[in-house]
Amino acid sequence: MSTTTAALEPVFTFLSYSYATLETSFYKIPGSHVIARYVRSSHQNDPGRTVLEIMLFIFAVRTLLQSRTRADHSGKHFIKFDEKEINDLVEEWSPEPLAADLTPHEQAELAAVPVISGPTGPKPKLITGKTVLNLASYNFTGLAGNETINEKAVEVLRKYGLGSCGPPGFYGTQDVHIQLEKDIADFLGTESAILYAQAFSTIPSVISAFSKRGDIIVADRGVNFAIQKGLQISRSTIRWYDHNDLHSLEQVLESVERERRKKNLPLTRRFIITEGIFDHDGLISDLPKLVELKNKYKYRLVLDESISFGSVGRTGRGLTELFNVPATQVDMLVGSVATGLASGGGFCAGTCHVVNHQRINGTSFVFSAAMPAMLAVAGSEGINILRNTPSILTTLHENVRAIRAILDKVDAITIPSHPASATIHLHARIPSPTHLSPNAPPSPSLSSSGKLSNPLSVIPRDPPYYDYDLEEKLLQDVVDECLAQGVMVTRSKTLRKQELAEVRPSIRLAVTAALSRKDCEKAANVIKAACTKIIGKRR
């Protein structure tokens, strides 16, 4: 026994010597004392703790080393195949065609789209050679084709060229963009504004810049497609309230608050998202009540004024002017330069913090080229004209009243739109066995039945019944008939399978100040006759 110990003596000596050397050299490394102290304090005479620490360390290293693009072989659903089997499977697999061919119905729809030859305007000429009254294009204030704007545009072309050739962060920000942002902010009365290159891409970007996973969004059931896409991309928790029904909104806000208290959830960002004038039916939101509710429940209000900006209010400032609510009460006011000012692009107005945050986090702001300088100047000039000529909006609203006066009396249609809205939607009125009160507008009144809709679902409790295909066909016939009579109107086009909730087919009129009252009445009478002739026949 002792001989073995003696034999091993040099080994022990060597071991203890090398341990001592290791220790001294370890302590020579700067910062090693910290590590030693950490190990000592974490060990605390408990080997289990050390083992746990080591495991954590290994796990961290492993996670770091794992590549993002690594193929996932570890899942329990992974089936191992050998090379030959894979080859067979590859051979066997046959994909669907990339795009399904158009159905005859879709082909007809595409063929029925009117194409304007030459400039658009109140009385454009179509490629068929026919000159028509235009109640289809978004040209509320008649700025399209304005001589002053065109002259300015040519000047800008000579000075700036056409494209901005870069995203705003990389030398794409031109003085004219800054100017238009300032003009919009001044016009609306907000601290600041930010320009996007396309109106449709504005609000998804605004929503996803602020609202993240876990945040709460309370949205109207009837919001437009762009907002729906924003909600989808934000991955936030979404609660729905009945279309343009602020009682329902209050109930939803109350229930969210109750839930938060009950589960003792932490505070998250909360938003109410709705539209000024709804793209789907022309209803107008009750802004003062909205502001009251959002202040009461401490939400932030995102208001999409894509249609209302440039079409309501004394000078076209939109809903805030119509209801005399300061625009600063709306946290993120989104609008369209393309629709409202007959140019291109969209904007979001708000406080400096709101705007500057988007300059770094607004996806379609950061990753897209800035809008052409010419369009920015056209926008600025448009604001100038609106400021200085309040008569434009007066004319527009007179035209709206003139058209409504005629169409409101037509039996074959119902008009859900608000009387002040410059977009007028026409629904076909067909008696149907299940829908007893065809006079009622589609959804708002339904929640008054007493029972609440489920805020988790976009579908309201008693969804209105209508025959989608039949109504769509009748309305398209009306559109075709109107076109034959020299009035261009259009169905409100929606992507039926992609919209979250089905949107009732409608004809959407966009009234313009560029037409005289007489022309408007003439056009309205043509529409009236077409509706009576085609839809009335069915009744």
Place this chain on the structure above:
Amino acid sequence: MPSPNSRGTSSPIALIPASPTASLFRKKSPSAMSTAASYLSAVSQADARARKLTDADSTTSTPALSLSSSVTSSSADTILNETSFHANDDGLSYPKVPPTSEQVFQTVHSEFGHCGNGSFRFNSGHQKGEPLKGVEEQEPPHFVLLTTYLSYLLLIILGHIRDFVGKRIRPAAYKHLMNQDGYMALNSDFDSFYTRRLKMRIDDCFSQPTTGVPGRTILLLDRSSPDYNLTYVPTGTRTRALNVSSYNYLGFAQGSGGCADAVEESINKYGVAACGTRLEAGSLDLHVQTEALVARFIGMEDSLISSMGFATNSTIIPALVSKGCLVISDELNHASIRFGVRLSGANVRMFKHNNMEALEQLLREVISQGQPKTHRPWKKILLIVEGLYSMEGTLVNLPVILELKKKYKFYVFIDEAHSVGALGPHGRGICDYFDINPRSVDILMGTFTKSFGAAGGYIAGNKNIIDRLRVSGHTGTYTEVMTPPVLTQIMASMASIMGVAVPQDNKSVVPAHVLAYPGPAPSTALPTWMPLVPAMIDGSDGKMRLRRLAFNARYLNRALRRLGFITFGHDDSPVVPLLLFNPGKMPVFARLMRTRATPIVVVIVAYPATSLITSRVRFCLSASHTKEDIDTLLTACDEIGDLLDLKQAIGERWPLKEIMDRAVEIVNMKEMP
């Protein structure tokens, strides 16, 4: 046909007052934020060197006024607006070497540089059958890696210290980051840490306001920041700088010339707006004509245009794929592609950037495994790649992808945002570059912002696919249409690249073989009112642009490597990333460039657009740059590269002088050893 000079009065609108003093000696604007004394001295040294060099070079230059014959009358505005009227030491407004009597240049030198030397041209194209070789990506020395990580560590620690102290000393400044009054902060201090504490330090290098044409040179509106980049105050002065930042590959960003004349005509005829969406009475005849011309240019059956490049991807991809489909995406694909894929609801798998082995392995796995959990076969698999990657300068390996496509039956979607116009002997993009029939690819997407000086994007493919996208994509139903001036710019610039086939007499039709891809555009495809200058009709203008861009791209790529810099990407790429690594070198590089005697504006890119360590500066070349401009850029890079110790590449190095003298030889080398 009106001549280019026949346009009416065009007084420039003065939105920003011009510099009050046109001083004889160019004053350097103190716009850059100096952080250390060493940085200041470095600036002055670099400046002095640059001045010496320019003085020596410009001995032969003649006074500016004698050059008026070389510019068109339309450039008068530009000349009069020029702040440094007397100083032409930078060669930005007028060429340093005056043109000879035979050379007549139709462009404004500050927009599109005068280059009469026919040897500074090159044809872009790939030798068929040869493998695609990118530049070998060199690793930096370990010392650089270590200091880069340490820099970030230091920045993060300092940032946290500043936050900790700041919150206690000046709580008001942090108020918007805190929950208050029952509202959660819109942007928490944690989420915004990177922006506030890292980006803010170098924020003066981003979002610089500019004015005028973003062409060969760009006019910067100088600004200064009194509060460390929190806010900016315009100083009122303007600086003209050499522009290697804007996406202007073919130099169509011009306020004068054939395209601008066509656009002016269209504004007079069509106005600025088209109002509405394509399917709701917003369609003009111009849209139909442009789509037909784009399809012909790309070599596809049909095309669809969209008013915003980003939205082309984000609104069209959801119409192509849906739940049950798989998208295979390159890991470095653009944000718009990711946005679109996320909206589509399809599954996504990524593969290592441009790595064809990884792609094949992934394909074998996903096809054999099928959909997750259910193992049902995928409905379809769509591979989305970019033609030219804008942050890397790498080209997609299209020949290999098409080989794989035959075997694995997936569909190919190529985002040609940067490659269309910029690559290929006919400028038709990546397919043209590899001499591949474009119809062997399923979908070619691209933008008009970069090569055509316009805005918006397109999707090209078979007619049935495009028709489906017209009906089911979000573009047709919900997005505003492209405006007439933009449409005209697209048509005019495309016609300029393609050339126009005019029938001999009015009755005869241009034979089909003349018009076959990649042939000229038939004159019937263009609006009758569109003015066309002869150089556009015979295609010589477009040819010149393509060949100048190809020369510039190859020259800069190869010259930078000869100087010893680490660059990424392919030799023919007009996007040239130069690796800086250390975050601290980014702002210094940009500021030194901007404050030189000949100011140069550059784009610096860092995390999160790149990986943490590969911070870089990115040059975007243009056909409008002359060889002298590239030399100016190289000289600047050489000096600053020495100063910042950037020349870390291994391999043969040449002195700058030799590189500049042997430029043509460098470019024409088949492969640079």
